[in-house]
Amino acid sequence: xxxxxxxxxxxxxxxxxxxxxxxxxAVYARVQELSQKYKRRRRGAQxxxxxxxxxxxxxxxxxxxAFLPADPGGNSATNLPAAAPAxxxxxxxxxxxxxxQLKAYYDAGYGYDNAQQLAAAWNQGNSDLVPIKAExxxxxxxxxxxxxxxxxxxxxxxxxxxxTQAKQFGAFFTAGYxxxxxxxxxxxxxxxxxxxxxxxxxxRLLAGQELPIKPKLANVQExxxxxxxxxxxxxxxxxxxxxxxxxxWHLKGPYQAKIEGGKRILAGQPLPIQP
Amino acid sequence: xxxxxxxxECVLVVVTFEQFAMARLPSLLRYAxxxxxxxxxxxxxxxxxxxxxxxxxxxxxxxxxxxxxxxxMVLNEYLSWRRSWAVRHVHxxxxxxxxxxxSRGGVRDHADGIVMADVLWRRLATLGRxxxxxxxxxxxxxxxxxxxxxxxxxxxxxxxxxxxRALKTLRLSPELTERIPAExxx
Numbered sequence: 001x002x003x004x005x006x007x008x009x010x011x012x013x014x015x016x017x018x019x020x021x022x023x024x025x026a027v028y029a030r031v032q033e034l035s036q037k038y039k040r041r042r043r044g045a046q047x048x049x050x051x052x053x054x055x056x057x058x059x060x061x062x063x064x065x066a067f068l069p070a071d072p073g074g075n076s077a078t079n080l081p082a083a084a085p086a087x088x089x090x091x092x093x094x095x096x097x098x099x100x101q102l103k104a105y106y107d108a109g110y111g112y113d114n115a116q117q118l119a120a121a122w123n124q125g126n127s128d129l130v131p132i133k134a135e136x137x138x139x140x141x142x143x144x145x146x147x148x149x150x151x152x153x154x155x156x157x158x159x160x161x162x163x164t165q166a167k168q169f170g171a172f173f174t175a176g177y178x179x180x181x182x183x184x185x186x187x188x189x190x191x192x193x194x195x196x197x198x199x200x201x202x203x204r205l206l207a208g209q210e211l212p213i214k215p216k217l218a219n220v221q222e223x224x225x226x227x228x229x230x231x232x233x234x235x236x237x238x239x240x241x242x243x244x245x246x247x248x249w250h251l252k253g254p255y256q257a258k259i260e261g262g263k264r265i266l267a268g269q270p271l272p273i274q275p
Numbered sequence: 276x277x278x279x280x281x282x283x284e285c286v287l288v289v290v291t292f293e294q295f296a297m298a299r300l301p302s303l304l305r306y307a308x309x310x311x312x313x314x315x316x317x318x319x320x321x322x323x324x325x326x327x328x329x330x331x332x333x334x335x336x337x338x339x340x341x342x343x344x345x346x347x348m349v350l351n352e353y354l355s356w357r358r359s360w361a362v363r364h365v366h367x368x369x370x371x372x373x374x375x376x377x378s379r380g381g382v383r384d385h386a387d388g389i390v391m392a393d394v395l396w397r398r399l400a401t402l403g404r405x406x407x408x409x410x411x412x413x414x415x416x417x418x419x420x421x422x423x424x425x426x427x428x429x430x431x432x433x434x435x436x437x438x439x440r441a442l443k444t445l446r447l448s449p450e451l452t453e454r455i456p457a458e459x460x461x
Contacts, residue, residue, distance in 0.1 A: 034326030
């Protein structure tokens with residue numbers, strides 16, 4: 001089958017940007033640190049769940065259900081997760097039962113958001129919602145009432161941050177701070193995660209306060225560049241305009257044109273082309 | 276343990292978390308970058324997901340395809356409410372990634388196809404999370420709509436609706452398509 005033009009364009013857009021990743025060794029080091037926290041949390045959650053949930057959910061949570069068949073092509077990247085565990089085939093929820101429970105869940109009008117709510121209500125993590133949905137379906141099939149009423153999934157757009165939070169995140173990043181500093185600040189301020197630290201840091205920066213950790217010089221420069229580029233795009237210019245301007249100004253490339261364009265825009269100067 | 280089927284026989288292969296992380300971390304980071312459009316957020320998500328995965332690795336390693344399970348965790352983390360700021364933060368983030376690519380050299384500077392990829396990447400940053408996730412799962416992960424529906428916990432029709440709206444927002448077909456150089460269409 002011939003690939004549609006927009007398929008190829010999207011694939012190219014993804015593939016041309018996918019390699020801009022953080023240093024895996026740094027990520028791994030952080031994982032080691034964080035995992036201790038999650039091990040403690042998980043032990044707590046399991047104890048709490050024991051008093052709330054029936055055996056069905058516990059079994060579902062411990063034994064990953066075969067939610068969907070494995071990819072016949074053997075491509076692990078596209079296989080869906082939660083295949084049956086080799087060591088516990090005899091104890092896991094039968095596939096037919098699981099499917100019936102999930103069907104009951106969806107037929108009753110429940111969705112993804114409801115599963116998140118149920119996970120919270122039952123003191124479960126939300127990293128794998130299939131056992132939650134299955135347990136909910138099991139209860140529905142038994143004629144039980146769930147603690148959450150069915151409701152349509154909320155549109156994604158409604159789950160945005162408040163304008164205040166957006167400003168706080170913006171202040172954090174435009175000052176040249178990155179995840180590394182957010183992680184340190186979270187530790188320093190005893191916050192739950194780096195995202196919360198970014199918000200708190202942004203709040204303080206907007207209030208004119210200094211943070212106990214300084215951003216890296218290179219990141220400050222990058223943030224400044226981003227600000228200029230942001231001004232360029234905010235004015236309505238796009239990547240095509242940057243290419244034209246780079247030619248007009250005899251610059252190395254569109255990136256430099258965006259920087260230069262941003263400078264002129266912020267200085268109130270007109271650009272030689274209209275957006 | 277991962278279960279690898281060889282004909283009629285089954286061979287159990289023990290994969291430690293360390294081995295898994297060393298082998299698959301770059302791939303997970305790439306997946307998260309494509310989902311989020313943000314290198315830092317991708318790092319944030321993968322770190323948190325892997326930390327949780329390590330804490331329950333014995334269970335995950337019993338899955339036939341542990342990586343698929345972890346990728347699902349990455350997807351769910353991306354879709355979770357705590358990450359909602361990304362939708363608004365995406366503008367600068369999307370630009371940053373575009374700029375990084377721009378700064379890598381002039382080879383692509385005048386290539387319309389590459390510029391189009393940049394334009395598209397920036398537009399992707401304007402999508403809602405589920406819409407973007409649908410496109411990533413369809414065109415990056417190469418999943419069928421039915422598989423995507425199960426991952427997202429919705430009906431296949433909803434997946435198609437998300438995709439349709441996303442493509443419309445991205446102005447893919449017919450407007451953007453018309454701007455693709457003729458030689459690329461052949």
